[in-house]
Amino acid sequence: xxxxxxxxxxxxxxxxxxxxxxxxxxxxxxxxxxxxxxxxxxxxxxxxxxxxxxxxxxxxxxxxxxxxxxxxxxxxxxxxxxxxxxxxxxxxxxxxxxxxxxxxxxxxxxxxxxxxxxxxxxxxxxxxxxxxxxxxxxxxxxxxxxxxxxxxxxxxxxxxxx
Numbered sequence: 001x002x003x004x005x006x007x008x009x010x011x012x013x014x015x016x017x018x019x020x021x022x023x024x025x026x027x028x029x030x031x032x033x034x035x036x037x038x039x040x041x042x043x044x045x046x047x048x049x050x051x052x053x054x055x056x057x058x059x060x061x062x063x064x065x066x067x068x069x070x071x072x073x074x075x076x077x078x079x080x081x082x083x084x085x086x087x088x089x090x091x092x093x094x095x096x097x098x099x100x101x102x103x104x105x106x107x108x109x110x111x112x113x114x115x116x117x118x119x120x121x122x123x124x125x126x127x128x129x130x131x132x133x134x135x136x137x138x139x140x141x142x143x144x145x146x147x148x149x150x151x152x153x154x155x156x157x158x159x160x161x162x
Contacts, residue, residue: 028074042078
């Protein structure tokens with residue numbers, strides 16, 4: 001993520017791919033122009049036509065590229081790598097800012113905190129799922145609620161006996 005930089009050129013604001021994204025392009029089997037097209041589409045969010053123009057392609061080449069499954073796959077992989085890497089870091093940074101900024105309304109701070117806890121597996125839904133899984137596991141072992149089990153049955157279950 002540290003080597004992803006943004007540079008301004010006369011043609012466009014180009015995002016320079018990071019190491020993982022360069023690796024994706026290197027093994028894509030695409031020409032240099034096709035790699036540039038995929039890069040402009042995935043990292044800059046440009047349409048095929050706009051990306052093709054910046055990649056030095058004419059209209060015919062742009063149309064052929066739009067139908068090329070290898071370019072579509074490269075774009076998809078580049079977007080995925082961006083989302084998992086810097087996208088996730090930016091999303092977390094945004095949520096953190098919302099939770100700690102004093103000028104953010106309390107309702108927004110609460111929502112950000114709740115989302116963070118839910119995403120980390122500490123929310124109400126996650127706890128309900130854990131409880132259901134525990135009930136299912138116990139039920140599959142005994143077919144009897146814990147409240148109806150004797151001390152001997154509970155001890156046997158804890159020891160892992162049937």
